[in-house]
Amino acid sequence: MDKPNSDKILLAPSLLAADFSRLGEQLAEVRRGGAAYLHLDVMDGLFVPNISFGVPVVKSLRPHSDLVFDVHLMIDHPERYLSAFVSAGADILTIHYEATAHPREALEQIRSLGVQASISVKPDTPVEVLYDLLPLCDMVLIMTVEPGFGGQKFRPEQLEKVRKLVREREARGLSFRIQADGGIGAENARECAEAGVDVLVAGSSVLGQPDPCEAARAVLRAAEGRD
Numbered sequence: 001m002d003k004p005n006s007d008k009i010l011l012a013p014s015l016l017a018a019d020f021s022r023l024g025e026q027l028a029e030v031r032r033g034g035a036a037y038l039h040l041d042v043m044d045g046l047f048v049p050n051i052s053f054g055v056p057v058v059k060s061l062r063p064h065s066d067l068v069f070d071v072h073l074m075i076d077h078p079e080r081y082l083s084a085f086v087s088a089g090a091d092i093l094t095i096h097y098e099a100t101a102h103p104r105e106a107l108e109q110i111r112s113l114g115v116q117a118s119i120s121v122k123p124d125t126p127v128e129v130l131y132d133l134l135p136l137c138d139m140v141l142i143m144t145v146e147p148g149f150g151g152q153k154f155r156p157e158q159l160e161k162v163r164k165l166v167r168e169r170e171a172r173g174l175s176f177r178i179q180a181d182g183g184i185g186a187e188n189a190r191e192c193a194e195a196g197v198d199v200l201v202a203g204s205s206v207l208g209q210p211d212p213c214e215a216a217r218a219v220l221r222a223a224e225g226r227d
Contacts, residue, residue: 009193009223011216012037012070012179014203015061016052026212027065033216037092038067039181039201042085044075047099048148055081055088062089070199072120072181074147075099079106086113094118094141094179097129107136118179122147127161131168137176139199140165145182154183159195166196189223 013030015023015038027038040058045051058071071090075081078095079102085093093110097119100106110117120141121127130140142161145152158180165178177198184192185205192200202219209215 009189009197009220010036010177010199011206011220011223012039012068012199012201013206013212013216014039014041014181014201015207016041017203017206017208019207023061024064026207027061027067029211029213030206030216031065031067033206033213034220035206035216036068037070037199038065040069040071040090042071042073042075043148047076047096048074050148055084058085058090059088068092070094070179070201072141073099079109082106082109083113086110086115090115092116092118092139094120094139096147097121097133098125103133104136107133111136120147120181121161123155123158127164130165134168134172134174134176139177139179141179141181141201142197143182144180144184147182152183154188156188156191158182159192159197162192162195162197184219186218186222189219190225193223193225 013035018026043050043052068091069089070092071085072094076099095106097103107117116138118139144155144158162178179199180192180197181201184200184202206212206215
């Protein structure tokens with residue numbers, strides 16, 4: 001896996017935007033297009049109003065892809081399911097600061113399970129609430145939309161949280177990655193990268209397109225300033 005402080009921008013297509021009747025084929029397409037991660041949004045209908053999928057889908061996909069499984073737990077009390085998602089094949093587990101009364105313990109539990117630990121905040125939550133937890137994080141996810149629904153419009157003001165994290169990371173000599181998720185595509189990928197985003201989550205702009213391979217390449221080209 002690439003180093004967290006690498007200059008290389010990583011792409012994490014979101015499974016929610018995929019054609020579930022062609023999952024194997026589509027995952028191969030985004031892999032050819034340069035995607036490094038697969039972003040799997042797990043929703044419970046409680047922490048967010050929508051419901052998506054759970055452990056069985058992650059487990060069934062794992063033998064069919066060598067992408068890094070980046071599992072985003074938009075669920076209440078995520079501590080209950082961390083071990084199950086690791087057993088299913090997760091490489092990274094992201095919890096929400098707002099979803100647990102014990103974020104430190106949850107991050108420590110993830111790390112003890114041998115996978116990467118990540119934490120996220122909703123758009124209305126100040127990023128400063130995460131500062132004390134950063135030494136436990138391999139990644140921090142900044143939501144650029146309200147979590148729970150695909151197809152929302154990107155909120156550029158959320159990139160200020162990214163800039164704050166970059167400054168905090170440098171000041172403290174840490175090496176966590178910064179991920180952004182919500183309304184991201186070729187039209188704003190460069191803006192995200194310039195703010196300091198290391199990992200771009202892209203939903204409808206990649207797996208929602210007729211040619212996911214070329215769509216993935218287009219987002220990466222834009223992020224790297226090659227368009």
